[in-house]
Amino acid sequence: YGKASSYYDAAAALGGFLQEHDLRGRALSSLCIAHKDQGRLSKATEYIDEAIKLGLAHDVEEIGDWFQTQGLLAFWKGEFSSSLIGLKEALSRSKTRGRRRAIVNSHLALGRTYLALEDPKAARKHLEQGLEMALQLKFPREEALAYEFLGDLARAEGKGDEAGALYEKCMQIGLRIAPRGDVVVEVGRRLAEWHTERGEHNEARHRLEHALEIAESTGDRREEGILHRVRGRLIVASGGRQAAAEQSFKKSLAILEDVGARFEVALTHAARARVRAEAPRRTREERRRALDDFQTAAGILRELGLSRRQGLLLVEGARSLAGVLSPYEGLSLLREAEELLRPLRAEGVLGDIASLRAGFEEQTARVALEREGPFFLGEGDASSLEPAVRLLARRLGAKRAFLHLPHAPEGPRVVGCDAVEAEETLARLHFPGERTLLVSAGDLSGEGSACFGPFLAFRYGEAEASILYLERRIGAEPFREKEAGEFAASVERLLRKIPFAAREPSRGAYPTIIAGSRAMQDVVDRIVSVRNSSATVLIEGETGTGKGLLARLLHELGDRARTGRFIHLHCAELPETLLESELFGHVRGSFTGAVADKEGLFEIARGGTLFLDEVGDLTPAVQTRLLRVIEEGRMKRVGEAADREIDVRIIAATHRNLEKEIVRGRFRPDLFYRLQVVRIAVPPLRDRAGDIPLLADHFLTRYAREEGKEFVGIDSSALRLLARYPWPGNVRELQNEVRRILAVLPSGERIGERHLSPAIASGNALRMIAAESPLQSEIADFEEFRIREVLAESEGNAAAAARTLGLSPQLLRYKIRKYGISIAGQPE
Structure with a gap:
């Protein structure tokens, strides 16, 4: 490749000197392909962009081919929307100039791109047109590619047998025209995946190793990276060692990140997340590492503009890690997924989100009502108390329940029912003296609005107290003494957790703890x-x-x-x-x-x-x-x-x-x-990155209220930088960063990347942490221990100790001072 590139460079320079624009354009295109084959997608894109600029300026014949190459490069990087633009332009120009092979290739590339964008109807239309033309014109390579991509479409539609038959057709043509070509590698990888899904592990292994050997020998780095991902999945599916699978995924990520194939990087993170989430003999913490992979993959998909895929992946993460995530982490994933999928009207998936949310909210409610300790979501999140109110009502058979919070940060709030309805109910409640619990059998007089069923009400705080109210149907059995006692204990546990439940924190009120992780x-x-x-x-x-x-x-x-x-x-x-x-x-x-x-x-x-x-x-x-x-x-x-x-x-x-x-x-x-x-x-905060958005929101809400500013929110890009920063100063450093931002932030403006400190925007603290190498620390500890031990054995004789340690007396004295070691009979 190096030698070829030097020839292409020379040809491009000569074409430019001679004003032979088509020659220079072809040389630049060849340089692009050479760099693409070596996995340098960004460099390849630079060359093809230059060729297209030249072709547009001088109306070069091959410009349609160059637009197609540009579209394919965007596809390999996962930039599917950009890929569509280039490929549509390629198709249009190829039709204008009557370049039939280019037309076929453009149809096939468009079909594959629409499939990646989850538009099967458009994908089928282009792929079938491409296949029809390839058969008519007898283009075997294009025919093979059409079968390959139609096989992908069949797999996406759940037609496994049809997909396998199409892949086999593609393989037969590929082996005939180029036994060690890219078609054989690509379809070999797909057949390995197909056989793995069917449990045919020996055949899958044979297909995989053959494709991997060709990819490695021909320098196809992108395919090599993808094949290592497939190997990782195959190892797990066939009962192999988890460590071996992890090694394959690690190798896949290293290659694909080096190549710049961002979409494939996301797919590898997602594949590793599934393996980690399903691992039967792993610890809870090891399985939790799957969450990091799910979130990393979702972040890449967001950067690529693939909202639907991102949302589906977040839902998958919440479902597969339901037994591992805290309820707040699960609800956070589902909230983000719902924001992405609701505009796309993905009704089936939204139903799954609702079901999963109910499970996580049930856990949240149990924590709030049954556990001592702070409420983990922190200040400003009154709406997250609603599951606890609903659970309490369900346990005690109440038809109506609400929580009145007069001191919520955003103003008086009613959780569980309409504010007007709550005010009407509160107007009839009178707590005599210091009494905190009211128990009533209800009013059956039938005088209009005065009718109400048996109720319980609990008051927390002095003036303008928070009140939780439950009411059964009219004529229902009154609450028993035991039920009232359990109600009072549960509500007190709940309200003590909320920083804004009382105007002044009472003696024994819990400090605000943010513990979503x-x-x-x-x-x-x-x-x-x-x-x-x-x-x-x-x-x-x-x-x-x-x-x-x-x-x-x-x-x-x-x-x-x-x-x-x-x-x-x-x-x-x-x-x-x-x-x-x-x-x-x-x-x-x-x-x-x-x-x-x-x-x-x-x-x-x-x-x-x-x-x-x-x-x-x-x-x-x-x-x-x-x-x-x-x-x-x-x-x-x-x-x-x-x-x-x-x-x-x-x-x-x-x-x-x-x-x-x-x-x-x-x-x-x-x-x-x-x-x-x-x-x-x-x-440390870097080991509980899931808490960073919660902490940032908590501090921003608190300091915005103190300074009388309107806090709008934080951009996702800024949140991502906050989550990636290692925070050597931990929560205190985050708190100070938030305070600094609010000091200069105009009221009502959203926080973006430009508002962050340079160190956070660039991640410079990583170098600070790297300097304190754990290995260096361990070596220093052992060295100090050994010097103390030998000095004790030599009864403080430094010269003898130096000989035993193999050090010069001067160096030993330096190390004694460095570690603050005192020698018996000598000043420290």
Whole structure:
């Protein structure tokens, strides 16, 4: 190819010099084909565009062929609408000039493109016209291609046997005219897929390997990439190893991305998603990786303008991962799919969406009514409470139910019925004193609007309270005491989850937690499970992941929220002497400036929770005192002789790896074991990308309200960039980015790519993360451990240790300083 390209380059240059425009155009077209055969579709497009420009300027005979090549290149890249434009132009010009072979090829290419655009009627019309002309004119290659594409159409229509017969016809012609040509490769791949679908795995394997060998030897990179995708599917279908299938998909993606065949990249992601979703022996997290593939494929289809395919793929993802996705992830996929498919009037699919949505909403409602903990969708989403209201009504046999929310961000809201109807009902409710629950047998007087059935009403909050109301039919059996009690408990759980259910957050109201992803829901579930335990809890996670918010949630969920306070101390902010005084208190005269007795935070937090943020930064002396407090439940104020008993739950948090800090001698192992009785790891934001749109929407709604601006929404392209950015600063960095955007964003304007920070728009933080290589970190930890070990064995003799380690004394001294290692008898 390299040698051929150099000749074509020379011919193009010579044609230009001699003003031989047809010669130069043919050379450019040949360069295009050479680059296409090597998988360089973008470069090939540049050459054919230049040839077409030349042909239009000088009315070159072959311009119809060049438009056809342009259309085919667009097809191979997945740009089907652009492909149609080029191919229609090619057909028109070929007819004008009477170029019969070009006419046949244009019909066949148009038929294939219409099939990709899911227009089978137009596809059949062009393919049958192409086949008829190919038979009349005795064009065997074109006849073979017609059978190949008609086979694709038959498969799309569910006519498997007809498709197989057409493929075999194509293969026979292909083997006769060019046994190692592209027709044999393409139809061999289709026959491999066809046999795989029929469970004929040995025949499929034979067809596949033959086609792959030709594609590899002839340099047909696009077909090679597609064939590796087919191999991955065949491996799984025939019971092969999942790892081998994953390797085939990985190879397929690498080749197709290099070639620039975006549509085929999307199909490979979709194929891998199906395999991952159906894998029987995979863990939940491994199956969840299928969601990433579904979303990546859908994103590419969106970029290519294939809305229907994108919508169908999102529905497929929601269906196949129903047991793995959180209900909020499932509803998000279905919402996006419905927006795409409703304008296309895909009624059958919309019915499937409605059915799937009902299942996810049922899960949402159960979470809202039965689980302790925050409502995962966050502020501003009052409509998402409707499934919970419906479920409660169904459980208690109510004919009517609604939730009145006077403090929703968008103004007073009624969920479940018409606002006027709700106001009429609310007007007759009177809660005496501090009573929160009303139980009535109803009014059977028959006096017009005064008639109503047995009802329950629950009030939450003080002035302008939120109210949930249920009513049975007139004459129905009144609510029993047990039903009323269950109703009150469920409604209180629900309303405590909603940040805007009361004008002022009440004592024990939950902080807003955005946890649409399964990873964060698992964290919250873990917190809920230990809420009433007295065990110490260690929350680990990178800076900015919300460890403090989760610590507060743990306190508010538990019984200690009613008996004591939540006290937050950031351990890294205070020097050692002041930190001891803050934690343990002091007596008058214990040090300069101690003019009076002072309670420490352990005493102030009595009956409640003490949160020690960044506990990994505590000095050794404070670590020792803290260990004693945890072990004995007693402490002394600074300067005091007598012990004091304490009753406090300790929650600690750190962004450091404390096990590595123990190896480095910076953290007491016995304190670590005491702190991590319950250990909770908070995932970084880059590992819960599904939460990014929810978090962004939450912060935007909140800050827009604070600044009095109208928030319209975020463009999908901007959301995609936000989701792809690795967020080294986690939720805090996202929060600050949102605040910055709103500060400069005109009210009522939609957020687009241009409003994002340059680092987010370009993804520069990826390089920041790459610099902190996990391998380098592990090597450094082992090196430090080994130096400490050898120094201990040599009893602090650095020269002996250097000889054992094979280092020069100077290098060892440098590494001792680097890792902060102290040697017995020597200053640190």
